[in-house]
Amino acid sequence: MSKVARSIMLLALVAIGIFALLSVLGAFYGAEKAKLLFNSIALQFYFSGFFVLIVTGFMKFRSLLRRPGLFMIHAGCLLILAGAMWSSQSGHRLYFRLSGNHKIPKGYMIIEEGFEEKHLFSDDFMQPLVELPFTIKLKDFRIEYYDKPSTSVLNIITADGQHLQLPAEVGQTVSLGQGKNEITVLRTFKNLKVRTLDGQRVVTDEEGTGFNPAVQVEIKQPDGSKYTRYVFELFPDFEQGDDALQLSFVSHEPPVIRDFLSEVVVIKTCPERSRGDGKEILSKVIEVNHPLHYGGYHFYQHSYDAEEGKYTILSVTSDSGLYCVYAGYWMLCLGVIWHFWLRHIASSSFVAALLRRMDRLKSKTEK
Amino acid sequence: MAIKYTYQGLLIYLTIAAYLFAFVARIAGRKPVLRSLGEGGKAAQILYLAGFIVATASFGYRWYHVRHVPFQNLFEVFIAMAMAVYPLSIFCRRFLRVGGEAADMLIGAIVLVPAGFVFHAEPQRLPPALQCWLFAPHVAVYLLAYVIMAKAAVQALCQLKTAGDSTDSSLIPYEEGTYRMICLGFPLLTLGLIMGSWWGKLAWGDYWDWDPKELWGLASWLVYVEYFHVRYLFGKRYPRLNSSIAILGAVVIIITLLWVNLSRLFSGLHSYAT
Numbered sequence: 001m002s003k004v005a006r007s008i009m010l011l012a013l014v015a016i017g018i019f020a021l022l023s024v025l026g027a028f029y030g031a032e033k034a035k036l037l038f039n040s041i042a043l044q045f046y047f048s049g050f051f052v053l054i055v056t057g058f059m060k061f062r063s064l065l066r067r068p069g070l071f072m073i074h075a076g077c078l079l080i081l082a083g084a085m086w087s088s089q090s091g092h093r094l095y096f097r098l099s100g101n102h103k104i105p106k107g108y109m110i111i112e113e114g115f116e117e118k119h120l121f122s123d124d125f126m127q128p129l130v131e132l133p134f135t136i137k138l139k140d141f142r143i144e145y146y147d148k149p150s151t152s153v154l155n156i157i158t159a160d161g162q163h164l165q166l167p168a169e170v171g172q173t174v175s176l177g178q179g180k181n182e183i184t185v186l187r188t189f190k191n192l193k194v195r196t197l198d199g200q201r202v203v204t205d206e207e208g209t210g211f212n213p214a215v216q217v218e219i220k221q222p223d224g225s226k227y228t229r230y231v232f233e234l235f236p237d238f239e240q241g242d243d244a245l246q247l248s249f250v251s252h253e254p255p256v257i258r259d260f261l262s263e264v265v266v267i268k269t270c271p272e273r274s275r276g277d278g279k280e281i282l283s284k285v286i287e288v289n290h291p292l293h294y295g296g297y298h299f300y301q302h303s304y305d306a307e308e309g310k311y312t313i314l315s316v317t318s319d320s321g322l323y324c325v326y327a328g329y330w331m332l333c334l335g336v337i338w339h340f341w342l343r344h345i346a347s348s349s350f351v352a353a354l355l356r357r358m359d360r361l362k363s364k365t366e367k
Numbered sequence: 368m369a370i371k372y373t374y375q376g377l378l379i380y381l382t383i384a385a386y387l388f389a390f391v392a393r394i395a396g397r398k399p400v401l402r403s404l405g406e407g408g409k410a411a412q413i414l415y416l417a418g419f420i421v422a423t424a425s426f427g428y429r430w431y432h433v434r435h436v437p438f439q440n441l442f443e444v445f446i447a448m449a450m451a452v453y454p455l456s457i458f459c460r461r462f463l464r465v466g467g468e469a470a471d472m473l474i475g476a477i478v479l480v481p482a483g484f485v486f487h488a489e490p491q492r493l494p495p496a497l498q499c500w501l502f503a504p505h506v507a508v509y510l511l512a513y514v515i516m517a518k519a520a521v522q523a524l525c526q527l528k529t530a531g532d533s534t535d536s537s538l539i540p541y542e543e544g545t546y547r548m549i550c551l552g553f554p555l556l557t558l559g560l561i562m563g564s565w566w567g568k569l570a571w572g573d574y575w576d577w578d579p580k581e582l583w584g585l586a587s588w589l590v591y592v593e594y595f596h597v598r599y600l601f602g603k604r605y606p607r608l609n610s611s612i613a614i615l616g617a618v619v620i621i622i623t624l625l626w627v628n629l630s631r632l633f634s635g636l637h638s639y640a641t
Contacts, residue, residue, distance in 0.1 A: 001600075009600045016596060020589035024619075027582040027627070034577035084575070106572070146492045256492040288495035289569045300572040317572045325574060329561045336554040357461065 005060045012057065015050055039088060051081050069339025072331045079328030086321030095320060103296060103318050104130050111138040112311040116267060120316050133269070134295055139283075140263040141304060141312040143209075145255040152251045154215055154231065156183065159244035168215045168249060179222050181245065186228065187216040190255075203230075209309035213251035219243065260301045262286045262312040266294050286314065293319070371488055375432070378425035379483040382449055385418030386476035393469040415472055419453035422475070426450045433490040438506035439497065441628060442486035445478045447507075451514050452478075459518065463551065465544040466535055470521040474514070501566040509559035513620055515552030516591075519545050520617035523610035542606040545613045546598065553591050560588055583623040590616040 001009070022043070026034030037043065054074055057064055064070050085091050092105050107120025107129045118135040119128040152168035158176050166174045166183065173184040189205045192214040196202070203216075213233040220226050231249040232238050266282040284292045292299040302315035345351075370376065393411035426446050429437040437443035452475040459465040482488075493502075526541035538544065563584065568574040575581065594612040601608070 006600070009596065013593065013596055013600070016589055016593045020586045020593065023582045023586040023589065026577060027579040027586070030579065031577045034582060038577060257495065258492070259495050259498070289499040289566075291569065291572070298568075298572060300570075302572075315572045322568070322574070326565075329565065333554075333558060333561055336557045340550045340554050354462075 002060075008053065008056055008060055012053060015046075015053055018046070019050070039090075044085075044088075044090065047081060047085065051078065051085075054078050054081075067339070069335050069343060072335030073339060074335075076328045076330070076332030076335055079331060080325050081328075083321040083324030083326075083328055086324060087318065088321075091321060092318065102130055103320060105318050105320075107316050108302065109136060109299070109314040109316055110311060111136060111262075111264075111314070113138050113141055118269065132295060132297070134281075135267045135269050136299065136314070137265045137267055137280075138262060138312055139265060140261075141309060142261050142263075143304070143309065144258045144261065146258050152188065152213075152215070152249070154183075154185065154217065155248045155250065157246040168251070181222070181243070182220040183245075183247075184218045184220070185215060186218050189214040189216075190251075192230070192232070210307055211255065213249065215249045217247065219245070259287055260304055260312075262301055262304075262314065264292065264299070266292075296320070369484065371483060373488070375425065375428060375488055376483060378421055378428060379446065379479050382418050382422045382425060383476045383479045383483060385414050385421060386449070386452075386472045386479075389414035389418060390469055390472040390476065393472060411468075411472070415453060415456075415468070418472070418475060419450065422446070422450040422453070422479075435493050436503040436506075438503060438510075439491060439493065440486070441625075442482050442488055444506065444510055445482040445486070448510050448514055449475045449479045449482075451511055455511070455514055455518065459548070459551075460538075463544075463547045464537065464539045465518070465522065465547055466538045467518055467521045467525070467544075471518065474517055474521075496570045499566055499569060501562050501569070505559060505562040505566055508555045508562065512552045512555035512559055513624060515548055515555065516613075516617055516620055519548035519552060520614050522548055523613035526606055526610045527614075542603055542609060545610060549591055549594060549613060549616075553595075556588055556591065560584055580623065580627045583619065583627050587616060587619040587623050590619050 022037070026037055029037060054077060057074065064074055086095075087105065089105055092103055096102055104120060108123055108125065109117050109120060110125055111117045114137075116135040116137040118132045120130045120132065121128055154166040154168045156162075156164040156166065156174070156176070158164070158180075162176070164174055164176070166172050166185065168185055168188055170185055170187060173182060175182045189203075190207045190213055191205060191210045192212045193204050193206045193210075194201055195204055211234075215231050216228055217231060218226055218228050229247065230238070231247045233249045233251050236248050263285050264283070265280045266284075268279055268281050282292075282294060286292050286299055286301050288301050291301075296319055297316050298319060300315045300317070301312070303313035305311045371379065389411045392414055393408070396408045396411055426437065429443060429446060433439070433443075438447065452471050456468050456471040460468065522541050522544040526545060529541065539547070563581070564574045567576060567581075590612060594609065594616065597605075597612060598609055603609070
């Protein structure tokens, strides 16, 4: 190996070692600080140097060009580095200077059901970052839950300290003893809400928009008079009453969310394109792992209105440089699989060894 | 520490016992008296196979119980690792001429100890982010890579300890064994890293989020990249250096797998996997 080639290899060893140490340091810092560290000017120079080092390696080491596996591994790393630089904040700024198209790496959208939005905001939603040439309308937002087992119970402690348990199902009744109260379950709620309609308070069950399990019970007194009480799982001290009955409600575990779904449509609004203006051109249900891709951006289900389920929050990321990174991923994967596995399998010595072993096994079984 | 009085717990304890007895039989089989009879080796093989069968039953039972591929948390991943040890052992001896079965038996038992006594076994529903086709292959390639790299570290330790060839003439020297194991595991490590990145893009919007788990995963990948470059530059001239890097890689993997998930120091996107 020539002195120059040896120096390049030693430099590569140092560069890889530094990268590994920086990764460990970044892990101790946490994601936010690590992001700042790896996007700092110093490390942008470092990654540029890394890029140049790999390119120099191609020029000095013929084996990197002759061996397809090694070529794909190193070319894959180059593509990933190039794609990462392109998709960074600095890459987007450079793209803006060169093309005049203003794209941002990441932003957020908050959209209410039935409304449209075309601005991307910063993560605190205080500052609009960019206006898109189309709008996103939220038709519907919903949360899907896993099925829950029916194990809700109403716990009762009577004035004389007696403990009773009643399945919290409509119609279930328990008598507290002769000449004492009788308790009947009238209604169960997964998410009890109180609304005012025409000046009157109405109790409703708004399932899927929040979590406030409760049960309405009727208490029949020995003299035949009846009254109702609401028992809340999350607010056990609410409306305990003066009947010396302690009631508590235990529904199942909090429901486990299976999926968040934002049903959206893309509406073209460019003023110069009057034909497509205001028309719905694409509809999609955005779920976790199933983003919408349109207009150079990916739209992801990020958050939602936990109280009422009336709005959704989408995170929006630019696709600049992404396909360069993906191409690098494919090359790197194919390269390592070819270089470390397939070329050995394809080599005659391995196949011969395999055949010898099979012959040996065959002769053993014949004996 | 708590004993699991469940069928799942029973299967885990049976696997630990089978692997441990296999290990003891293997070590005892090396004694001259037993070696001449050939009994220790045979008993070890039978016990090892029995441990694998029970480990597979344990994995299958868990799958049936949770109704999804049981790779969601460390408890499930460790059960899968214990199952992967046996076929990898056989494959490495037969096709790569790399030994270390006794160590594999011990690794199989050791990874099940936290699953049997420490980790919680309550079945959990898959959160939305884990409902992706990349979930099973991403975890599967990583757990296979980790078992293989653990085998590489054992070979490297043997190289450091004996500084020479294996006592078994049918096996290759330890330094070469370390290299072959890393060659087998490195593509899996690469696939795991890239599938994780791709999945991150699908689920969270970023193919790289500088999360502690991602960074430790990258650090372990880079340690093995360093290993290949050192071995290319110096060849087998400094076998102790090569072995030390292989062991360092395994240490970083242990941190990636355990410390990052169990320590509050590294809370991040992967914290649910405890």
